[in-house]
Amino acid sequence: MEQEMADIEALNEEEPEVPTIFKKATRAVSLKFEDVVYKVKLTKAGFCGKIVKAEEKVILKGITGKVLPGEMLAMLGPSGSGKTTLLTALGGKLGGLLDGNISYNGKKFSNSMKRNMGFVTQDDVLYPHLTVTETLVFTALLRLEDSFTTEEKIVHAESVITQLGLTKCKNSIIGGPFLRGVSGGERKRVSIGQEMLINPSLLFLDEPTSGLDSTTAQRIVSNLWELAKGGRTIVMTIHQPSSRLFYMFDKVLLLSEGSPLYFGEGSQVMDYFSSNGYAPAVPMNPADFLLDLANGM
Numbered sequence: 001m002e003q004e005m006a007d008i009e010a011l012n013e014e015e016p017e018v019p020t021i022f023k024k025a026t027r028a029v030s031l032k033f034e035d036v037v038y039k040v041k042l043t044k045a046g047f048c049g050k051i052v053k054a055e056e057k058v059i060l061k062g063i064t065g066k067v068l069p070g071e072m073l074a075m076l077g078p079s080g081s082g083k084t085t086l087l088t089a090l091g092g093k094l095g096g097l098l099d100g101n102i103s104y105n106g107k108k109f110s111n112s113m114k115r116n117m118g119f120v121t122q123d124d125v126l127y128p129h130l131t132v133t134e135t136l137v138f139t140a141l142l143r144l145e146d147s148f149t150t151e152e153k154i155v156h157a158e159s160v161i162t163q164l165g166l167t168k169c170k171n172s173i174i175g176g177p178f179l180r181g182v183s184g185g186e187r188k189r190v191s192i193g194q195e196m197l198i199n200p201s202l203l204f205l206d207e208p209t210s211g212l213d214s215t216t217a218q219r220i221v222s223n224l225w226e227l228a229k230g231g232r233t234i235v236m237t238i239h240q241p242s243s244r245l246f247y248m249f250d251k252v253l254l255l256s257e258g259s260p261l262y263f264g265e266g267s268q269v270m271d272y273f274s275s276n277g278y279a280p281a282v283p284m285n286p287a288d289f290l291l292d293l294a295n296g297m
């Protein structure tokens with residue numbers, strides 16, 4: 001018995017310490033956006049491809065909001081309402097006819113802010129033949145600064161695997177359409193992990209739960225909630241979160257055809273609409289109710 005206890009103690013002592021990467025955000029970011037307007041020029045080609053008409057389409061029609069460190073913002077709205085366009089604009093990735101003010105700790109977008117940001121796109125771009133560990137170690141070797149040794153970079157990658165609950169599949173290949181690999185939820189967590197390696201204080205995610213069952217979606221949003229509570233600012237688009245997911249969001253932005261219908265505390269949204277005469281006739285998931293409203297139903 002004594003020997004057993006000594007072995008357990010020895011094991012605990014050998015447990016490697018989780019690197020600082022997941023402990024706290026190092027450079028907290030307050031994101032503020034005011035009256036964001038985005039337009040595109042649509043051209044119509046006539047005979048022989050000659051442009052006969054160019055018209056302007058307004059995609060974002062004056063959107064304002066603020067997200068603080070420790071908060072998670074969900075952008076909701078029907079398909080085509082402008083969620084991805086706004087996310088891309090906030091992530092500093094949208095050029096062209098963009099108006100309004102977007103600031104990060106009161107400053108404009110800069111390269112140093114870019115290095116403090118992560119962006120997880122809807123379509124994960126991963127190598128199908130690499131395993132989860134190989135993918136994250138490869139990314140760590142490429143993206144972490146040279147001030148880290150190779151061993152430290154590998155420890156970071158392993159820590160991301162543990163923190164995102166990928167230990168069980170760490171030796172499985174990613175896979176693709178013709179190659180069976182990890183599940184959709186695991187794949188999404190690998191994509192999030194790739195961004196987490198640089199420990200960004202501001203993280204954008206486009207539809208991180210799309211195509212996943214509600215338990216897997218819950219797990220991913222819980223991971224993101226934990227990251228937010230470490231002082232990070234998290235902004236995501238999401239289609240139809242379940243009720244329990246919905247209440248994890250500190251702030252909600254509801255869009256309809258590029259216009260904001262609501263921006264504020266997630267916990268206040270139902271009261272806001274019911275005080276304006278819009279309340280569901282039967283108890284329902286707030287996200288479904290908001291989507292019905294944004295669809296004009």
Ligand SMILES: Nc1ncnc2c1ncn2[C@@H]1O[C@H](COP(=O)(O)OP(=O)(O)OP(=O)(O)O)[C@@H](O)[C@H]1O
Binds near residue numbers: 040081082083084085
């Ligand atoms: N560069 C562009 N040229 C023309 N139309 C555009 C352009 N960018 C976006 N749009 C249009 O703007 C609208 C909003 O697109 P966006 O992708 O932001 O919507 P979304 O809310 O993210 O939709 P989904 O939920 O289906 O992903 C759509 O009607 C889209 O076709």
